[in-house]
Amino acid sequence: MVDKIVHIGQSVYIKGELSGNEDLTIEGKVDGKITLKDHHLTIGANGRIMAEIHAKTVLVVGEVVGNVVADDKVEVASNGSMKGDIVAPRVVLADGARFKGTVDMERKGAPQQPAATLPPQPKPQQPAMAEMREPVKA
Amino acid sequence: MAFRWKGPEPTAAAGPTEGSSKEGGPKKGGTGEGQPSLALAYALERTLKDGKAQVLDLGVLCGQTATYLAERGARVVLDEFDPPPPRQAPAPGEKPLPPPPIRLEQADASFDLVLAWEMPDFVAQDQLPLLAKEVRRVLKPGGWLLLYAHLKPETPTEAPPRYRVVADDRVAREASSRPVRRRYVHPTRDLERALAGFSIQKTHLQRNQMREIVALKVIPRAE
Numbered sequence: 001m002v003d004k005i006v007h008i009g010q011s012v013y014i015k016g017e018l019s020g021n022e023d024l025t026i027e028g029k030v031d032g033k034i035t036l037k038d039h040h041l042t043i044g045a046n047g048r049i050m051a052e053i054h055a056k057t058v059l060v061v062g063e064v065v066g067n068v069v070a071d072d073k074v075e076v077a078s079n080g081s082m083k084g085d086i087v088a089p090r091v092v093l094a095d096g097a098r099f100k101g102t103v104d105m106e107r108k109g110a111p112q113q114p115a116a117t118l119p120p121q122p123k124p125q126q127p128a129m130a131e132m133r134e135p136v137k138a
Numbered sequence: 139m140a141f142r143w144k145g146p147e148p149t150a151a152a153g154p155t156e157g158s159s160k161e162g163g164p165k166k167g168g169t170g171e172g173q174p175s176l177a178l179a180y181a182l183e184r185t186l187k188d189g190k191a192q193v194l195d196l197g198v199l200c201g202q203t204a205t206y207l208a209e210r211g212a213r214v215v216l217d218e219f220d221p222p223p224p225r226q227a228p229a230p231g232e233k234p235l236p237p238p239p240i241r242l243e244q245a246d247a248s249f250d251l252v253l254a255w256e257m258p259d260f261v262a263q264d265q266l267p268l269l270a271k272e273v274r275r276v277l278k279p280g281g282w283l284l285l286y287a288h289l290k291p292e293t294p295t296e297a298p299p300r301y302r303v304v305a306d307d308r309v310a311r312e313a314s315s316r317p318v319r320r321r322y323v324h325p326t327r328d329l330e331r332a333l334a335g336f337s338i339q340k341t342h343l344q345r346n347q348m349r350e351i352v353a354l355k356v357i358p359r360a361e
Contacts, residue, residue: 099199100217100218
């Protein structure tokens, strides 16, 4: 059996909230919010997304402006562009990809180190420049 | 059914782009790839132990560096710093223009560590204090700055390189496709003067004439 993949074509423009229970490939333009919690979302090379995205995996080959939360993986391909924050346990930013934002790979249920047990910060020391010398200028 | 990407597969050349693993422990030494960086090890040791460290990477985008640090529990902000272009010399009899402002799009006191890599080498001497001031602004009190600065002879132009962290104490310097910029050689005293408000904690001179500097943001008693 082959999983269905829904395709949103290049000429389609959606404004609003998009949610579903199937894998989705977007080549068009979407403004709003995309939720595919257990499924895979691909932003194709022609896709232009301005939305908050939540999916299992997200592949960005086109352009995304907005925050992306993935339960498994986010990948920005080499010709992809993304401006926004990524929260996912696995992240791939390909060579040549354009990205501006934050990468957060915090795992669900991962124990946080309690602040009370943090070791104290080291005291500032005097500048330690003894390990190097200025080049002698002629 | 296993998911298959419908888009292009990452190329073999995309070394720094390998997917992150779920193993987030510190790595030392590794495979010997890259060059040792005691300053990086020093800075990471002091920032990543504090749980959710906020790290600002000002260098050329490197996915592997971002994911490496994020795996270690840091929240990594990627904000490629575009070095300002060189200014025109003033016409005879005219006063030189003040250096253009340098502004980072980040909030005050929001980072535990700023990785500036070699970016200061692409900033003119009179703009260095402006860059350092901006870095100081975005650092939390007690935050750390890591920067590299060459002592190699000045080159007319060069593309800012990309730094790929391969282990806590190793980093690989790679060519990037960023626009070429003039690369300066700043004497150490100029770097020290520019870093007003910082306490330089470590300076290492590598065999390849690279200075590695780790500085701590200090708060004057009056603040």
